[in-house]
Structures are given as C-alpha cells and as structure tokens.
Amino acid sequence: MRDLIEAAQHALRHAKLYEGLVDGIAGRKTRTAISIALRDAAATGSTGPGAQFEGERRIVAAMQHALNVTGFDAGPVDGYVGPRTRGSLEELMHLLGEGKPLTLDREDRGEGPGRWPLQRDVESVFGPAGGQQCTAGRVVLPFAFSLAWDLDRTLLTFSCHADVEKPLEAIFREAAAAYGENEFRRLRLDRFGGCFNHRRMRGGSRLSMHSWGIAVDLDPERNQLRWNSDRAAFAHRDYRLWWQIVESHGAVSLGRQRDFDWMHFQFARLS
Numbered sequence: 076m077r078d079l080i081e082a083a084q085h086a087l088r089h090a091k092l093y094e095g096l097v098d099g100i101a102g103r104k105t106r107t108a109i110s111i112a113l114r115d116a117a118a119t120g121s122t123g124p125g126a127q128f129e130g131e132r133r134i135v136a137a138m139q140h141a142l143n144v145t146g147f148d149a150g151p152v153d154g155y156v157g158p159r160t161r162g163s164l165e166e167l168m169h170l171l172g173e174g175k176p177l178t179l180d181r182e183d184r185g186e187g188p189g190r191w192p193l194q195r196d197v198e199s200v201f202g203p204a205g206g207q208q209c210t211a212g213r214v215v216l217p218f219a220f221s222l223a224w225d226l227d228r229t230l231l232t233f234s235c236h237a238d239v240e241k242p243l244e245a246i247f248r249e250a251a252a253a254y255g256e257n258e259f260r261r262l263r264l265d266r267f268g269g270c271f272n273h274r275r276m277r278g279g280s281r282l283s284m285h286s287w288g289i290a291v292d293l294d295p296e297r298n299q300l301r302w303n304s305d306r307a308a309f310a311h312r313d314y315r316l317w318w319q320i321v322e323s324h325g326a327v328s329l330g331r332q333r334d335f336d337w338m339h340f341q342f343a344r345l346s
C-alpha cells in the first residue's frame with residue numbers, strides 16, 4: 076500500500092495536481108489530490124458515468140488519470156493495475172530518475188501510433204487478404220533467426236506486406252543494437268513464429284492480421300495464446316525496451332494492450 080501511495084504521489088506531482096512530499100503516506104494533501112484527479116477524470120469522461128472507486132482502487136484510478144494526462148498510456152481509468160498502468164509507471168520513474176523519457180523519438184520518423192489503420196480498416200489500406208502485396212516485402216534480419224518450431228532451421232529474411240517491410244526491419248535492427256546480439260538471443264527474440272499466413276483468428280471467424288502479412292509472432296512456446304502477463308515471457312520487464320521499440324514504430328502488441336497472445340505484434344490498431 077505504501078508503494079502504491081508513493082507511486083500515485085509521483086504521478087500526481089508530475090501532473091501538477093499535488094505539491095506535497097512523496098512519502099507513501101496518504102495525508103490530507105494526498106487525499107485532496109486524489110479527489111481532484113478523480114473529479115477531473117469524471118469531468119473529461121475518462122471514467123464511466125457515475126463511476127465510484129473505493130479504497131485502493133481510488134488511488135490507482137487517480138494515478139492512472141495523472142499518468143494519462145501527462146502523456147503516458149496507463150490504459151482506461153479503471154482502478155486496476157494491469158500491464159499498461161505498470162508500464163507507464165515505469166516510464167514515469169525512468170523520466171524522473173534519468174531526466175529523459177524512456178520512449179524513443181517516434182514522432183520524428185512520422186511513425187507514431189496513429190500511423191497504422193484500425194484492425195477493421197486493414198482491407199481498405201493494405202488491400203485484399205492474401206493478395207500479392209501481402210508477401211511483396213522482404214525483411215532483412217540483423218543476424219540469423221531460428222524457426223520457433225524447428226530451431227535447426229535458420230532464416231536471414233522473411234516476407235511480409237510491402238508497406239511494413241521498412242518498419243519491421245527497423246524494429247529488429249534497433250532492438251539488436253539496443254540489446255546486443257547475445258542478450259537479444261537470450262531473450263529469444265530471434266525465435267521466429269511466422270508473419271504472413273492466410274488464416275482465421277484462432278478461435279474466431281474473422282481473418283487474422285497474419286493474412287495481410289502485417290503481424291509477427293516470436294517465441295510462441297513461452298508466450299502461448301491464452302497466457303497472461305503472469306506467465307508469458309514477453310511480459311517480463313526485460314522486454315520493456317523491446318516493446319518501446321516496437322511501439323515507437325506504431326506497431327501494436329496484443330500482450331501490452333489486451334494481456335494475451337504476447338507472442339504477437341501487428342501494424343493495425345485495436346481501437
């Protein structure tokens with residue numbers, strides 16, 4: 076509880092909603108700041124109409140609001156600490172500790188999160204599923220990867236949709252440079268689980284984003300479809316930098332946004 080209050084105090088201070096000490100104690104100033112943040116969240120429509128939070132959830136919700144209004148992405152203001160809230164809190168702590176953001180300058184490249192279409196609009200942007208463009212791109216990897224289901228088979232390139240070749244190549248190149256080859260391999264980011272594959276979503280009737288060659292799976296064995304962040308390898312903090320890089324190119328992780336299918340990231344937004 077003390078840690079949570081401390082984290083909330085940091086976030087509220089950063090949002091200029093709190094001027095007191097960061098001491099982990101919910102004193103009068105802290106409680107006032109929490110109330111102001113919650114009122115603000117309700118007024119701006121970030122919480123459902125008439126949403127009421129009690130106890131610990133009040134603190135979490137106020138913190139989420141403070142993070143969201145200062146440019147972090149804590150997810151919906153719901154009073155629960157999920158992967159997005161945890162991630163944005165880590166980003167805030169990095170900023171306060173190091174004096175510079177953990178995120179890379181994505182806006183410079185014009186590849187911000189808004190660049191890619193919504194999932195439901197992919198057909199109008201990327202063309203027909205399984206069409207020629209879906210395999211017209213070729214990603215050159217920074218070093219040989221292995222096929223996740225047959226580690227003896229290596230690959231130096233793989234095919235994808237023509238429009239995502241450049242960002243995919245950049246993601247792997249930047250991540251390899253940021254981690255170094257040994258660490259990159261230790262993290263099993265070199266275990267390729269597939270890109271283009273004309274098929275339906277697992278357990279669904281709609282087409283998978285793999286049908287357009289705009290999604291990539293990595294290390295499926297340790298990031299199984301239904302595993303949540305408590306089990307999936309890629310939810311671990313060691314992968315924070317990896318996801319920063321992926322997201323800096325506007326790609327979307329289902330793990331980070333929905334807490335399942337952590338093996339998968341795609342160039343289409345969920346909402």
Ligand SMILES: [Zn+2]
Nearest residue numbers: 290291292339
């Ligand atoms: Zn996938």
